[in-house]
Amino acid sequence: MVADISAPDSAGPGTAGGVPEKPSLDGLEDKWVARWATDDTYAFDRAAALAAPRDHTYAIDTPPPTASGSLHVGHVFSYTHTDIVARYQRMRGRHVFYPMGWDDNGLPTERRVQNYYGVRCDPSLPYDQGFEPPEKAGKDQQPISRRNFVELCERLTAVDEAEFEKLWRRVGLSVDWAGVYRTISETSRATAQRMFLHNLARGEAYAQEAPTLWDVTFRTAVAQAELEDRERPGAYHRVAFAGPAGPVHIETTRPELLPACVALVAHPDDARYQPLFGTTVTTPLFGVEVPVVAHRLAEPDKGSGIAMICTFGDLNDVTWWRELQLPTRAVIGWDGRFVADPPPGVPAGPYAELAGKTSFSAQQRIVELLRESGDLEGDPRPITHPVKFFEKGERPLEIVTTRQWYIRNGGRDADLREALLARGREIQWVPDHMRHRYENWVEGLNGDWLISRQRFFGVPFPVWYRLDGEGEPDYGSPILAPESALPVDPSSDVPEGYTADQRGVPGGFLADPDVMDTWATSSLSPQVASGWDTDPELFAHVFPMDLRPQAHDIIRTWLFSTVVRAHYEHGQVPWSHAAISGFVVDPDRKKMSKSKGNATTPIDVLERYGTDAVRWRAAGARPGADSPFDEAQMKVGRRLAMKVLNVGKFVLGLGASTALTAADVTEPLDRALLTRLAGVVDEATAALEAYNYTRALEVAETFFWSFCDDYVELVKTRAYGSDAAAVSAQAALALALSVQLRLFAPVLPFVTEEVWSWWQTGSVHRAPWPAAGELPVGGDPVILTVAAEALSAIRKAKSEAKQSMRADVASAVVTAPEAHVVLVEAARTDLTHAGRIAELSVVAGDGPLRVDVVLADPTG
RNA sequence: GGGCGCGUAGCUCAGCGGGAGAGCUCUCGCCUUACAAGCGAGCGGUCGCAGGUUCGAUCCCUGCCGCGCCCA
Numbered sequence: 001m002v003a004d005i006s007a008p009d010s011a012g013p014g015t016a017g018g019v020p021e022k023p024s025l026d027g028l029e030d031k032w033v034a035r036w037a038t039d040d041t042y043a044f045d046r047a048a049a050l051a052a053p054r055d056h057t058y059a060i061d062t063p064p065p066t067a068s069g070s071l072h073v074g075h076v077f078s079y080t081h082t083d084i085v086a087r088y089q090r091m092r093g094r095h096v097f098y099p100m101g102w103d104d105n106g107l108p109t110e111r112r113v114q115n116y117y118g119v120r121c122d123p124s125l126p127y128d129q130g131f132e133p134p135e136k137a138g139k140d141q142q143p144i145s146r147r148n149f150v151e152l153c154e155r156l157t158a159v160d161e162a163e164f165e166k167l168w169r170r171v172g173l174s175v176d177w178a179g180v181y182r183t184i185s186e187t188s189r190a191t192a193q194r195m196f197l198h199n200l201a202r203g204e205a206y207a208q209e210a211p212t213l214w215d216v217t218f219r220t221a222v223a224q225a226e227l228e229d230r231e232r233p234g235a236y237h238r239v240a241f242a243g244p245a246g247p248v249h250i251e252t253t254r255p256e257l258l259p260a261c262v263a264l265v266a267h268p269d270d271a272r273y274q275p276l277f278g279t280t281v282t283t284p285l286f287g288v289e290v291p292v293v294a295h296r297l298a299e300p301d302k303g304s305g306i307a308m309i310c311t312f313g314d315l316n317d318v319t320w321w322r323e324l325q326l327p328t329r330a331v332i333g334w335d336g337r338f339v340a341d342p343p344p345g346v347p348a349g350p351y352a353e354l355a356g357k358t359s360f361s362a363q364q365r366i367v368e369l370l371r372e373s374g375d376l377e378g379d380p381r382p383i384t385h386p387v388k389f390f391e392k393g394e395r396p397l398e399i400v401t402t403r404q405w406y407i408r409n410g411g412r413d414a415d416l417r418e419a420l421l422a423r424g425r426e427i428q429w430v431p432d433h434m435r436h437r438y439e440n441w442v443e444g445l446n447g448d449w450l451i452s453r454q455r456f457f458g459v460p461f462p463v464w465y466r467l468d469g470e471g472e473p474d475y476g477s478p479i480l481a482p483e484s485a486l487p488v489d490p491s492s493d494v495p496e497g498y499t500a501d502q503r504g505v506p507g508g509f510l511a512d513p514d515v516m517d518t519w520a521t522s523s524l525s526p527q528v529a530s531g532w533d534t535d536p537e538l539f540a541h542v543f544p545m546d547l548r549p550q551a552h553d554i555i556r557t558w559l560f561s562t563v564v565r566a567h568y569e570h571g572q573v574p575w576s577h578a579a580i581s582g583f584v585v586d587p588d589r590k591k592m593s594k595s596k597g598n599a600t601t602p603i604d605v606l607e608r609y610g611t612d613a614v615r616w617r618a619a620g621a622r623p624g625a626d627s628p629f630d631e632a633q634m635k636v637g638r639r640l641a642m643k644v645l646n647v648g649k650f651v652l653g654l655g656a657s658t659a660l661t662a663a664d665v666t667e668p669l670d671r672a673l674l675t676r677l678a679g680v681v682d683e684a685t686a687a688l689e690a691y692n693y694t695r696a697l698e699v700a701e702t703f704f705w706s707f708c709d710d711y712v713e714l715v716k717t718r719a720y721g722s723d724a725a726a727v728s729a730q731a732a733l734a735l736a737l738s739v740q741l742r743l744f745a746p747v748l749p750f751v752t753e754e755v756w757s758w759w760q761t762g763s764v765h766r767a768p769w770p771a772a773g774e775l776p777v778g779g780d781p782v783i784l785t786v787a788a789e790a791l792s793a794i795r796k797a798k799s800e801a802k803q804s805m806r807a808d809v810a811s812a813v814v815t816a817p818e819a820h821v822v823l824v825e826a827a828r829t830d831l832t833h834a835g836r837i838a839e840l841s842v843v844a845g846d847g848p849l850r851v852d853v854v855l856a857d858p859t860g
Numbered sequence: 861g862g863g864c865g866c867g868u869a870g871c872u873c874a875g876c877g878g879g880a881g882a883g884c885u886c887u888c889g890c891c892u893u894a895c896a897a898g899c900g901a902g903c904g905g906u907c908g909c910a911g912g913u914u915c916g917a918u919c920c921c922u923g924c925c926g927c928g929c930c931c932a
Binding site for chain 1: 862863864865866871872873874882883884885888889890891892894895897898899900901902927928929930931932
């Protein structure tokens with residue numbers, strides 16, 4: 001496991017730049033970001049990786065941030081977690097394949113472009129070659145062609161991505177910036193289209209005309225994974241249907257859908273309605289005869305226990321319509337308004353008043369009409385109830401019947417669902433309980449994955465349809481783009497065997513108008529990043545990847561869909577590990593997000609506390625655990641970084657250098673220190689192997705503070721000398737510094753690199769991860785413990801006497817357990833110097849170690 | 861309503877079968893020749909509540925209460 005690292009250089013102190021007079025954290029980011037770029041410190045050595053066994057490579061499937069979005073400290077924390085792992089693996093000698101991507105396709109980018117430039121896409125407009133967007137976004141959005149719109153998307157995302165890269169470099173992410181990908185790039189489009197064609201060929205993808213959840217603002221279909229329930233006020237309207245033996249009352253929150261009513265439904269066990277099953281009733285106002293049917297999903301406790309089934313008011317309607325094979329009477333159009341003509345069988349009279357209305361105003365009118373006809377009983381009863389929304393939308397979803405593309409995901413196939421659950425069990429989840437999120441989601445799927453979107457900036461489906469003599473498309477046998485031609489844009493490219501002038505004319509062809517949802521492309525991030533389409537040799541080496549880091553909110557989307565795609569194409573999971581980070585939350589424990597207005601801009605925090613301080617805080621958030629944003633903690637991190645600088649300077653000033661080795665360490669106290677440090681190295685290594693970077697940092701940090709406060713204080717007088725005892729201390733300080741800098745390097749990349757540069761050559765980030773074997777064995781760490789305890793007792797005496805730590809001690813009597821007397825004696829000289837003790841005696845006694853201190857007369 | 865996680869010092873958290881801990885805050889003190897953006901010392905908790913298992917429970921089991929997230 002030593003492939004990608006350089007051997008430690010032995011250079012004398014000062015040869016690599018020397019120790020500055022007054023070390024400072026300020027400016028370290030600029031200095032080292034530039035140097036790492038120049039030196040290509042984090043380059044992935046493709047040739048060397050391919051030549052080595054697979055386990056010498058560590059491949060990370062980094063989340064591509066939404067380029068049109070904004071980053072907050074939550075992102076910084078999460079990406080830092082990944083970077084800590086990457087840096088650790090690199091120091092372990094692995095070839096770290098750590099690309100970065102930008103998720104720049106899809107709706108968020110469209111929205112940003114619309115707002116930024118004040119434009120909107122109108123696909124019917126022709127391309128305007130010289131188009132330039134207005135300087136300032138006007139009040140009314142200027143309609144532009146699809147191609148102009150896409151060009152603006154690309155222009156703006158390029159700017160956004162450059163900003164993102166700058167920030168990530170400042171955060172110190174050790175990604176190989178030569179390996180950046182974009183989800184809208186030509187390669188990504190080709191990959192997404194090729195994978196889609198494979199899915200289609202194997203029957204994993206299909207198109208279907210079906211009731212679809214539809215956002216009327218964005219005028220696109222949305223998938224189950226993008227839904228959220230929101231509590232909204234509504235009202236039950238009690239409406240009378242004319243039954244064979246008098247009126248039948250239903251209660252509905254959507255009386256405006258009365259013209260779409262196709263049946264009434266009650267629970268089969270509901271005695272109240274059993275006599276009605278098999279009969280028909282007549283809708284009020286419209287006089288349409290509809291059957292009364294029984295279905296287990298009808299809730300006897302809800303409203304009057306009998307409901308009207310409309311096409312379509314909610315997902316239950318869809319289920320009933322499908323399972324009971326009811327007719328379709330759709331009234332809501334793509335724009336969310338009532339369509340111009342009534343459904344078949346519904347009289348034109350009352351319907352004409354609704355045509356063109358929104359649901360809201362249609363409801364008002366229907367209620368008036370029902371009141372007039374006497375079919376509305378009493379006043380509407382206000383309630384609040386969950387209503388389905390697109391997570392990015394502001395208006396309730398409607399259900400519209402449209403033709404859409406789907407990928408099978410187990411939502412309607414128990415065997416497939418089982419197979420995908422099994423895939424989930426192949427992944428090592430960090431923390432383990434996050435696997436439940438995956439399993440809950442898969443088990444709760446109720447339909448296949450809808451991947452088509454009626455949008456513009458996305459990967460188009462590589463599909464055309466033949467037009468018959470009437471100009472009607474033949475959806476049954478689509479024309480597929482040949483794989484060799486990918487990526488294609490069917491709206492401008494012409495299918496084989498046709499000419500451009502046949503587009504849209506009878507006997508000609510028609511492009512599939514839709515683009516893929518962004519998840520349909522980002523679910524291929526392992527394939528895109530690893531070169532499935534561009535570098536098969538690399539792909540074969542790094543796939544399945546080692547790590548998928550991401551936050552827990554997108555297990556149902558990104559993680560799951562990536563598993564689905566890899567399951568189909570490769571018959572395996574896309575990565576061995578999924579490390580799930582928590583959120584940074586505000587003091588009220590609310591998730592930080594721009595829309596909530598509680599997001600903290602990262603650059604400000606990075607500048608005020610320094611990157612290392614922010615990273616230190618990030619490392620304190622365990623995998624999966626949310627953590628509150630608290631600036632006080634940043635100060636603690638900054639103090640640690642500062643301490644590393646100062647102790648580094650001091651230790652090197654005492655004579656620590658790379659010329660000294662483990663063999664020079666002869667004094668018992670020094671060996672005690674290094675033996676303890678060996679234990680720390682083992683523990684930190686074990687923790688990092690388990691992705692527990694928090695624990696690794698904790699053990700290193702605890703050791704470090706005791707190193708500074710106790711060990712360095714104990715030995716500094718001795719180290720000033722030049723005899724063998726002095727050399728022993730200097731060697732121990734050098735080894736301890738070297739090891740500790742490397743232990744901290746993944747978390748504090750800037751300050752460790754700075755101190756490393758004072759006395760070593762090469763980057764600490766290419767130095768080997770410390771091993772216990774570098775350190776001398778056989779020391780008794782208890783020597784350090786008892787010496788520190790004794791020193792602490794002496795400090796306490798001085799502190800209680802309100803004396804300076806420099807105050808002289810006339811005499812000190814250490815009383816220690818019998819077995820520890822010899823250990824205290826081993827540190828006698830260091831102890832007397834550190835405590836400024838004139839006369840030290842050590843005696844055996846009962847109980848824990850204590851020291852009786854007599855301070856010297858400060859005036860004497 | 862279901863799933864998952866969490867309730868330990870004022871705050872943020874570690875510990876998870878035999879000593880209740882860390883950092884921050886707070887208080888007191890110290891110019892100490894690496895660091896005053898520092899250092900030293902100290903105050904501070906019936907480990908959510910109630911049962912159970914055990915010689916012994918913060919830790920294991922059950923129930924309850926509260927908080928958060930995900931899903932209905």
